[in-house]
Amino acid sequence: MSATFPPLARRLDGLQSSAIRDLLKLTSRADIISLAGGLPDAELMPRDRIAVAADAALSDRSRLQYTESPGWGPLRDVLAARESARLSRAVPVEEIFVTHGSQQALSLLSEVLLDPGALVVVEDPAYVGALQVFRAAGARIVAVPLDAEGMRLDVLRELLATGERPAVVHTVSNFHNPGGVTLSPERRRDLANLAEQYGFWVIEDDPYGELWFDRPSPEPVAAYSPNVIRLSSASKILAPTLRAGWMIAPVQVCRGVELLKQGADLCGSALTQQITADLLSDTEWLTAHVDSVRQVYGTRAKALVDAVRARFGDRVSSTDAAGGMFVWAEFTDGTDAQALLARALEFGVAYVPGNAFAVSTDYTHSMRLCFTTSDAATLDEAVARLAKAHAATPAQP
Template identity: 35%
Template sequence: MTADTRVLAGRVRGLAAPTRFGAVLGAPPADSIALTSGSPDVALLPAEQIAAATARVLADPRRAAVALDYSHRPGHAGLRAWLAEREGVSVDRVVLTNGALHALALPLLAVVEPGDVVVVENPVYPLLLGVLQLTGARVEAVPTDADGLDVDALERRLADGLRPRALYVVPDFQNPTGATLSAPRRARLVELAERYGFLVLSDNPYTALRWAGDRPADLDLGSDRVVHANTFSKVFGPGLRLGWAVLPEWVTPGVLDLRARTDQHASSLVQEIVADLVLVDDLYDVVAQRAASEYARRAAALVEGLRAALGTAVSVDLPDGGLFAWVHIGPGADALAARLGDHGVLVSPGSQFVVPGSPAADGAAVAEHLRVSFARHGLDTLAEAVRRFTTAHARAALEVSR
C-alpha cells in the first residue's frame, strides 16, 4: 500500500494561532457595531486621488510599461528617496515591502536563529507572534505602562542575564494600549540595544495619525541596532499592501536575499501609484492630518461617552492618536466582552493580547482590559455603542450581585 503523502511540511504543521486574537465572543446580532478593526475608515481614504493617479500612470505608455513589469527588489527609486529624506537616512537603507508585517518579517527572518530570544511588549500585537513562530525564536515578554515599554524592567532582565537577539516595540499609539513610548525610554532602549547587542524593530504604523501632543523622535536610526518598519496602509489604505523598512546596512543583504527567494518585490503598479500620490500630489501628510482630525472626534466621543456613562466602573485614557483605546474593566473583562457581543457590540478582549508564557500576574493584568477601536464609525454609531455597552455592563453587574 502506498503511503499517504498528503502531509504538510514540518515547518507549518505546528503553526497553531499563538493567541485567540480575532475570535469573536458571543453571538452577535446582524446589526452589530464592531469596535475590533485595526483598519482606517474607508471613507477617509483618498479613493478619488488613487483613481486619478492610477489613470495617469496607465495613460502614459512609458510609465505603464514600468508599472506592469517586474521591479527591482528594494523598490521604486523615487519613492524610496522620498522615504529616505523623511527618515533621515541614505536611500540604500530603504526597502519597500508588502505592508508593515512584511517589513517586520524580513529582518526578523534574516537575523533570528531558531532558539534565539526575542523580547516583545506585553500586551503585544498578536500577529507579530505568528511571524516569530517562523523564526523558531523563544519569546520573552516585558510589561508596558502608560509610557510604553517598561525599559527599567527590560534592563533588570538584561542585568540578570537575558540575552535577546531582537526586541519588538510599537513606539507610537501601541496596539492594543494606545500608549506612546516616552522620549527618555526611546533613548535608553537604543543604548541597551547597543550595549547588549540586540536588534530593535520599531513598528510605527500609527505615527502619522497624531492629533495631540508633541511627537517624539522615533528610535535613532544612527544606531546600527535599529530597524524602522512602517506602512502606507493607515493613510492610503491596507488594500495597497505597501510598506517600508529602514534597515541597518548589515541587515539589508539578508533581507534582499530573502526577497529573491519569496516575493521578489512589491507590486510595481502600486509603487507607481503611491509614488504619484506623494511625489506629484503631495498627499501623504494632508490625508493623514485630515484623518487624524476626524479620529480625534471619534476617540473623544467613545472615551468620554464611556467615562460619563460608567464612571469609576471603567478606566480609560484618551489617546493622542492612533486607532485604539484600552479600557480597564477588571477581572470580568472576558465575560463582559461576551455579554457585549450578545448586545451587538464587538470588542477585543485583553486576554487576546497576552504573551503566551508570560508571568501569570502580568497576563492577568492585561486580561482585565478591552481594546476598542473608534476608527470605523461615526459619532452617532459610537453613541449607540456606548448605550449598548452601558446596558451590557449593568446586566453583567446584576448577574454578579445575585
C-alpha cells in the same frame, strides 16, 4: 478512499489563527457595532486621488513590468527624503527597502535576524502580528510590561542584568497597538543606548506615528542608533490595499531581506508602488489629507473615551487616546472581558478581549476598543450597548 497526506512542517505546531481575525468573522453582521477591528475608515481613503495616480501609472506600459526586489526606485527616493526628515539625518536610498506592507518586513526580518530559540523581547500586551511572526520563527519570547510611558525599561534592564541577551527587542513606539501608549522620548534614547551596549537589534514598528491628535509623535527610536530597524507603512494614512510598507535598516540587513524576498515573491507590485510614490510626493495634498484624517480620528477618539467614562465611571479605566486607532480599557470591578464578549454580541457590540494580546499576563479584565470606523454618535451607542450587556451579566466572584 480517504487520502493520507505527508505531515506538515513542525514549525506549524502550536501556531494558532489570530483571535482578532476569528472575531471579525463574528462581527460582520449589520446589527453589530464593531469596536474590534483595527481598520482605518474606508470613507477617509483618497479614492479619487488614488484613481488619478493609477491612471498616470498605467499611461506607460513599461510600468506594468516587474520591479526591483528592494522596491521601485522613485518610491525609495521619496521614502529616503521623508525618513531623512523624520530621523533628522540623511538616510541613503540603500537603507530603504519596500515590502508588501510592513508585516512582510517583520516576517522577513525574523528570518534574517533570528535563529530558532533566539530570545525576542516584546511588549505586554503585545502586537498580535509580531507574536505570530516570532512564534513561527521558533523564537523564545519574553514580555516586558507597558506603563503610561511605553515599554518599562527598568524591567528590560533587570532582564539584561540576569545575563539574558535578546537578539531583538520589538516595540510599537507610537500609539501602541493594543496598549494605546507612546514610548517617551527619554525611554527612546535609553532603549537605543541599551541596544548598543548589549548588542541587540531593536525593531521599531511605527504604522501609527503620523496619526497624532494634539502634538506630533516624538523623534523615532531609530534617530538614536543604527541598531534600530524602523518599519512603517502607507496603510493607515492612504489605504491598506496599496500594500506599501517600508523598512529603514543598515545595508547588510537590507541585503539579507532582499535574498529572502526574492525567494518569497521576487518583488512587490510595481503598480501600487508607483501610485504610492505619486501620493507621498504630492506633499501639499498629502499634508491636507493626513490633517483631515487626524481631525476625524481625534474627534472619534475623544467621543469613545468620553462615552466609556460617562457610562462606566470608575468601573473602567482607559487610556487617553492621543493618536493612533485604539483605546485600551480595563474593568476595575472584576468583570471578565472574555466572558462579557458573548453577552456584548447579543446586545450588538463587539470588542477584542485583552487576553488576545497576552504573553505573560492574562489581561482577563481588559479590552481593546477601536474608534476609527464609526462616527461619534455610533460610538456612543456602542458604549451604551456595552454598558447594558455589562449590567445584564452576573457579577464576577
